[in-house]
Each structure stands twice: as structure tokens, then as C-alpha cells.
Amino acid sequence: MLGGAGVSNFGDEFMVRRWLEFYKEHGLEGELTIDGASAENLSGLFGGIYRKASFVSVFNALKYSGPDNFWESLRRGLNFYDNGGLNNYREFKKWSEKIISTKLMHLHGGGYINEIWPQSAFLLGVAAATKLKYNCKLVGTGIGLLPLSKVPDLYRDEFNKIINTFDFIECRDYDSYLFLKNSVDNADNIFYGLDDTYLAHVDNVSNVDGCNLHISYFSKAKESLHRLLNKLPDEYFNKFSNVYFWECTMQDRECFDIVKAKHPKVKLLDYRDLVLNPLPVNAGDEMITARFHPHLLAARKGVAGYYREDGSYYDVKQGSVVDLGSPFKSIEKITASHISQQAFNRIVSFEDARVAMKRILGARIVEYYKNSN
Incomplete structure (x- = not known):
């Protein structure tokens, strides 16, 4: 399993947890090797729970030794073995037999393959190679690819070859799906699906009293957070039984400190809490978020609230949750009043069907593995 986890990020690690759970249910835990940004981080988070799985950083480590250009990184991945492969990297040669004997490669979900992190394109290319x-x-699940510019003519044939090499690619947002369908010839292996967190229902703490407020912000949006806190009166926060801050990465701590300075009763949930423990979210709670996975997971439990738009990367991600039926509104529309709960909540109504669909896809991957030579 290959992807963008291992950076101590709630969303990426939470998706890996879902796949670890699923593959363990199907008796494949001992067959798993998870390649992420940091083997130490992944092992520290999951090693005590999934003792039979292996956690490494091979292709993820190698991506940084290439060009800082998306399309050149993609080409480098596709040509990796033709140019000597792991034989060029003494510290990684010990993994050659593991890669040679690979029966199935799974590029798991997330929004880590795009031009914001151009070297990540190496993973897409080397998976196909x-x-x-x-x-x-070779399968891809829950993939988000934007922002990404139009495929240059110079790389069009290679991009076609890479995408068509996959047995299937599932895109978690419609914009990524359209990008691939419009960029690749004979793209019958591409479909619009769901985020990898849909492998299971959202675990939640159901005995949290009262109505609670959840806040999730990142440091690049701290000025927006300052303006928001200055706009809302103290009465808005005082009406909640608890106020939780979701620290999805350690860099979010700066935003937690900003909230705590104004509202000292706020409680911190760090990324380990969020990944490993049930979430304290229930229908009737409210959320203010600049991040994608808090929005998605909370909305699936019947939470309403507000999301931040920033005009680029996060707009596609937040918009994809709204497309699923989230009742969240743009943060520009926030008021100090309680949000009235909808009689019909579309994202909640389709929860069972979507989890069932995602698990059918997972079962298809398991079948691929068991039937491979």
C-alpha cells in the first residue's frame, strides 16, 4: 500500500487506519507493507495495533531525490526500473525482493498527488512502472488530483500509459474524475467514487452531553481565524457544553493557542486522538472548519456548521463534501445563532449505502489479491 501517510496528519493516517482495519478483517494483515513518508511515524502510530503489518518508506523517500516538477517526477517514476531501479540506491536495495514479489499495489486515497507537492507524481509513475x-x-482508491494543470503535450503519452496501466482508479471528487476522463484516452478504468474514510462508519462517542462546538483550522488560515473570533460574541461559544479543537497536524497548534487565548475552555484533540479514538461528534453539534476530513466525518454524523473557502486547493475538497449532501455553509454566512437542523440530511441519509459501496470496492481488491499469481 503506497500513499501520502506518515506525515502525522489526521486525514492521511485515518485513511490508512481504515484500510488496515479492512484488510485485517479479511485476513491480510500479515501480507501488508505500507510505504509512507515516515516508517517511524506509521509504526509508532499503528505498529502496536497491527503487529503483523510492515511499515516502510522506500518509494516515498525516493521521490525527494528527483526533480521538483510534477511532470518530470511522473516521468522519472515511469522510467524508474529502466534507469536501474533500486540498484542505484544502496540503502534501499534490501527491498528489491519485496517489490519483485508484490502481488498487488494499492495507491491509497488522499489529495497528496498534485502540483502543490510536485514530487508526489513519482508515486503515480512508479506504481504503474x-x-x-x-x-x-494495481489499484487506486479515493484519489484527489487537483490542483493540476492541463497535461503538457510532451508528457501526454506517458500520462496516458500510466493511468491506463491501473486496473482501476477511483476519484473521490468529481473535478479529479473529470480531469482524468478529459486527459486520458480509453479511460474506462476511471470512476467517480468516495473518500477512503467511507470504508466504515464514523466511530463516535455517543454519550457526550449537550451541544458541542468543533473547530479545525491550520496555521496558514490564522488571520481568517482571528477575524472569525473577533466577529463572534462570547455568547456564541458559551452556549456550547464543550468546545473541541481538532489538531490535524502539529502545525495546527498555533491556531489552537489563538482559540484558547479567547476561549480558555477549549479542549485539544491531537491527531493521535483523532486517528485512534472515537470522535466526540453527534447530531446537533456544530463545527467551524478550514479542513476537509473534519468536515466530511462530522457531516456524516449529522453535524452542521461552516467551512472556509480559500479560492484554491481546499475549495475542491470542501465542495466535494457539499456535493455529498453536507449541510455546511460558507463561513462567510456564519451567525451567532444556533444552526437549525434539517429534517432531511442527505449526507446522513446515504451513509449506509455509501459505506456498503466502498466495502464492495474493498472486497474487489481483496479478490484481486487472492486470485493473483
Whole structure:
């Protein structure tokens, strides 16, 4: 399993947790190798729970030794084995046999492959190269690819080859799906699906009293957070039984400190709490968020609230949750009044069906693995 986890980020790690749970249910825990940004971080988070799985950083480590350009990184990944592969990297040669014997490569979900992090394109290219070299199965789930510019003519054939090499690619947002469908010839293996967190229902603490407020912000949006806190009167915060701050990465601590300075009763949930423990969210709670996964997971439990738009990367992500039926509104429309709960909440109403659909996809991957040579 290959992807963007291992950076101590709630969303990426939470998706890996969902797949670890699912594969363990199907008796495959001992067959799993998870390649992430930091083997130490992944092992520290999951190693005590999933003792039979292996956590490494091979392809993720190698992506940083290439060009800082999306399309050149993509090409480098596709040509990786033709240019010597792991034989060029003494510290990684010990993993050669593991890669040669790979029966299935799973590029798991997230929004980590785009031009914000251009070297991540290496993962897309090397995943396809591994299938072409060693004839393994290759799947992608819950993928978000934007922002990404139009495929340059110079790389069009290689991009087509890479995407068509996948047995299937599931896109978690419609914009990424359209990008691939419009960029790739004969793209019958691409479909519009769901975020990887839909592998299971949202675990939540159901005995949290009263109506609670949840806040999730990142440091680049701290000026927006300052303006928001100055706009809302103290009475807005005092009406909640609890105020929780979701620290999705350690960099979010600065925003927690900003909230705490104004409202000392706020409680911190760090990324380990969020990944490993049930979430203290219930229908009737409210949320203010600049982040994607807090919005998605809270909305699925019947929470209403407000999301921040920033005009770029997060607009696609937040918009994809609204497309699923989230009742959240733009933060520009926030008021100090309680949010009236909708009689019909579309994202909640479709929860069971969507989890069932995602698990069918997971079962298809398991079947691929068990039937591979």
C-alpha cells in the first residue's frame, strides 16, 4: 500500500487506519507493507495495533531525490526500473525482493498527488512502472488530483500509459474524475467514487452531553481565524457544553493557542486522538472548519456548521463534501445563532449505502489479491 501517510496528519493516517482495519478483517494483515513518508511515524502510530503489518518508506523517500516538477517526477517514476531501479540506491536495495514479489499495489486515497507537492507524481509513475515490470495488480482508491494543470503535450503519452496501466482508479471528487476522463484516452478504468474514510462508519462517542462546538483550522488560515473570533460574541461559544479543537497536524497548534487565548475552555484533540479514538461528534453539534476530513466525518454524523473557502486547493475538497449532501455553509454566512437542523440530511441519509459501496470496492481488491499469481 503506497500513499501520502506518515506525515502525522489526521486525514492521511485515518485513511490508512481504515484500510488496515479492512484488510485485517479479511485476513491480510500479515501480507501488508505500507510505504509512507515516515516508517517511524506509521509504526509508532499503528505498529502496536497491527503487529503483523510492515511499515516502510522506500518509494516515498525516493521521490525527494528527483526533480521538483510534477511532470518530470511522473516521468522519472515511469522510467524508474529502466534507469536501474533500486540498484542505484544502496540503502534501499534490501527491498528489491519485496517489490519483485508484490502481488498487488494499492495507491491509497488522499489529495497528496498534485502540483502543490510536485514530487508526489513519482508515486503515480512508479506504481504503474511496478505493474508493468512485475505484472502485479494495481489499484487506486479515493484519489484527489487537483490542483493540476492541463497535461503538457510532451508528457501526454506517458500520462496516458500510466493511468491506463491501473486496473482501476477511483476519484473521490468529481473535478479529479473529470480531469482524468478529459486527459486520458480509453479511460474506462476511471470512476467517480468516495473518500477512503467511507470504508466504515464514523466511530463516535455517543454519550457526550449537550451541544458541542468543533473547530479545525491550520496555521496558514490564522488571520481568517482571528477575524472569525473577533466577529463572534462570547455568547456564541458559551452556549456550547464543550468546545473541541481538532489538531490535524502539529502545525495546527498555533491556531489552537489563538482559540484558547479567547476561549480558555477549549479542549485539544491531537491527531493521535483523532486517528485512534472515537470522535466526540453527534447530531446537533456544530463545527467551524478550514479542513476537509473534519468536515466530511462530522457531516456524516449529522453535524452542521461552516467551512472556509480559500479560492484554491481546499475549495475542491470542501465542495466535494457539499456535493455529498453536507449541510455546511460558507463561513462567510456564519451567525451567532444556533444552526437549525434539517429534517432531511442527505449526507446522513446515504451513509449506509455509501459505506456498503466502498466495502464492495474493498472486497474487489481483496479478490484481486487472492486470485493473483
